[in-house]
Amino acid sequence: xxxxxxxxxxxxxxxxxxxxxxxxxxxxxxxxxxxxxxxxxxxxxxxxxxxxxxxxxxxxxxxxxxxxxxxxxxxxxxxxxxxxxxxxxxxxxxxxxxxxxxxxxxxxxxxxxxxxxxxxxxxxxxxxxxxxxxxxxxxxxxxxxxxxxxxxxxxxxxxxxxxxxxxxxxxxxxxxxxxxxxxxxxxxxxxxxxxxxxxxxxxxxxxxxxxxxx
Amino acid sequence: xxxxxxxxxxxxxxxxxxxxxxxxxxxxxxxxxxxxxxxxxxxxxxxxxxxxxxxxxxxxxxxxxxxxxxxxxxxxxxxxxxxxxxxxxxxxxxxxxxxxxxxxxxxxxxxxxxxxxxxxxxxxxxxxxxxxxxxxxxxxxxxxxxxxxxxxxxxxxxxxxxxxxxxxxxxxxxxxxxxxxxxxxxxxxxxxxxxxxxxxxxxxxxxxxxxxxx
Numbered sequence: 001x002x003x004x005x006x007x008x009x010x011x012x013x014x015x016x017x018x019x020x021x022x023x024x025x026x027x028x029x030x031x032x033x034x035x036x037x038x039x040x041x042x043x044x045x046x047x048x049x050x051x052x053x054x055x056x057x058x059x060x061x062x063x064x065x066x067x068x069x070x071x072x073x074x075x076x077x078x079x080x081x082x083x084x085x086x087x088x089x090x091x092x093x094x095x096x097x098x099x100x101x102x103x104x105x106x107x108x109x110x111x112x113x114x115x116x117x118x119x120x121x122x123x124x125x126x127x128x129x130x131x132x133x134x135x136x137x138x139x140x141x142x143x144x145x146x147x148x149x150x151x152x153x154x155x156x157x158x159x160x161x162x163x164x165x166x167x168x169x170x171x172x173x174x175x176x177x178x179x180x181x182x183x184x185x186x187x188x189x190x191x192x193x194x195x196x197x198x199x200x201x202x203x204x205x206x207x208x209x210x211x212x213x214x
Numbered sequence: 215x216x217x218x219x220x221x222x223x224x225x226x227x228x229x230x231x232x233x234x235x236x237x238x239x240x241x242x243x244x245x246x247x248x249x250x251x252x253x254x255x256x257x258x259x260x261x262x263x264x265x266x267x268x269x270x271x272x273x274x275x276x277x278x279x280x281x282x283x284x285x286x287x288x289x290x291x292x293x294x295x296x297x298x299x300x301x302x303x304x305x306x307x308x309x310x311x312x313x314x315x316x317x318x319x320x321x322x323x324x325x326x327x328x329x330x331x332x333x334x335x336x337x338x339x340x341x342x343x344x345x346x347x348x349x350x351x352x353x354x355x356x357x358x359x360x361x362x363x364x365x366x367x368x369x370x371x372x373x374x375x376x377x378x379x380x381x382x383x384x385x386x387x388x389x390x391x392x393x394x395x396x397x398x399x400x401x402x403x404x405x406x407x408x409x410x411x412x413x414x415x416x417x418x419x420x421x422x423x424x425x426x427x428x
Contacts, residue, residue: 041348045258120347129403130344133334134255143407179420182413186400189343193357199396206393210424 027065027075029055034076035083040120042127043073044134070136077139080124081146088150092157099161100208103154103180107204111197114188119195126185151177158211167211176211183207241279241289243269248290249297254334256341257287258348284350291353294338295360302364306371313375314422317368317394321418325411328402333409340399365391372425381425390425397421 033054038046048069052062066072091106092099114122125146132140155177161167183203190199247268251260262283266276280286305320306313328336339360346354369391375381397417404413 042256042258042344044256045345045348122344126403127344129407130256130336130341132403132406134259140407147407175416179416182400182404182417183397184400185403186396186398189340189346189399190396192346193343193354193361202389202393203396206424210420210427213424213427 023065026057026061029057030062030065030072031076031079034072035080035124036121038073038076038127039080039122039124042131043139044131046073048072070138073136074138074142077124077128077142077146081142081149084125084146085149085153088153092153098164098166099157100166100212102157104204104208107200110188111191111200114191114200115197119192122188122192123185126188129185147181150181154180171211180207237279240271240275243271244276244279244286245290245293248286249294249338250335252287252290252341253294253336253338256345257353258345260287262286284352287350288352288356291338291342291356291360295356295363298339298360299363299367302367306367312378312380313371314380314426316371318418318422321414324402325405325414328405328414329411333406336402336406337399340402343399361395364395368394385425394421 030051033051034046036054037050041050046069048059048062051072052059062072066075088106091109092102094102094105097105125143128135128139128143132143151174155173158167158171158173158176162169162171162173167173187199187203191197244265247265248260250268251264255264260283262273262276265286266273276286280289302320305323306316308316308319311319339357342349342353342357346357365388369387372381372385372387372390376383376385376387381387401413401417405411
């Protein structure tokens, strides 16, 4: 605690004052812009100038919201993890489809997303995995936590697939979920190179066939 | 041909003159250093300063050997492709082992290589795949050519596996070779994050089990 006294403020009632709202709005806009830039360029090449250019705020505003590029990267990575977990839920908890159909729907959606941005944007987490050895030292643990959250979701979906007989009862769903994401990140890179959804679809077809063969 | 006359010089006999030897030696040393730097940092973040620092030559020498970072990157990528194809041959053409044992031996060797450099170095091609959208426009075709060369080698090995009964006779070896490399690049990234050979070994165990199950 560094000997400092931590004062707990009671939450204020009503609308926050204008300055605070502006701060929050700019912070959110910077994170949104950061999501785009880092998904395209990775963290190491991402320039603050590119981030603020998208939303036309002065550079001073950036450093008012974030002490450093590292603090900004942490916030963007958290935002991406949460955004993606929410997206996964929207597919993997959809009980209108069978569990394996849900994963397939996610795969198709991800392909459409990549095509929409002309295969310039892949997976922000994948970009950072590639850069791991050069990233600030707090990032790897953050990446592991995010991957675990995604793995848990896929693992639960695979458990549901077991229960309804889509998967053999012997399947190790935790292990398969880890392998799913490992291969997925490779397929996303390949989709970028070939500017095509084929690598994603081929990967899923192989994975699905592999796990359903008894 | 731009209207230029192309003069074919006869190869000179004997040792090349000293200046030419020095040029060739520096060029080779720069490429070797570039292989290390780009395998660690990717292309976009790779600084010429870092490349020349490793071998202590003045910056002028770099630009004497290469017109630009792009020309250098092209040479390094070619060198990596050739180096890796040669390495693959040393494993996949080893007839002391069965075809699938040869691929497994390559996987173990790759893991040892990553561990040796404390998981800071992964696959140079993987780094560039991730960076594809931002690379000079000649790089994607070069990357595709290199991947095809690797795929052909794995495909031939899988054909041999079919012939000796390690794989079902129905296996589409070309398709499986593409999937092998797609998943491999994902596993290498994961090995970097977890600083462990486990992701490589798990990936291979899954792939091997999948392709051998009839």
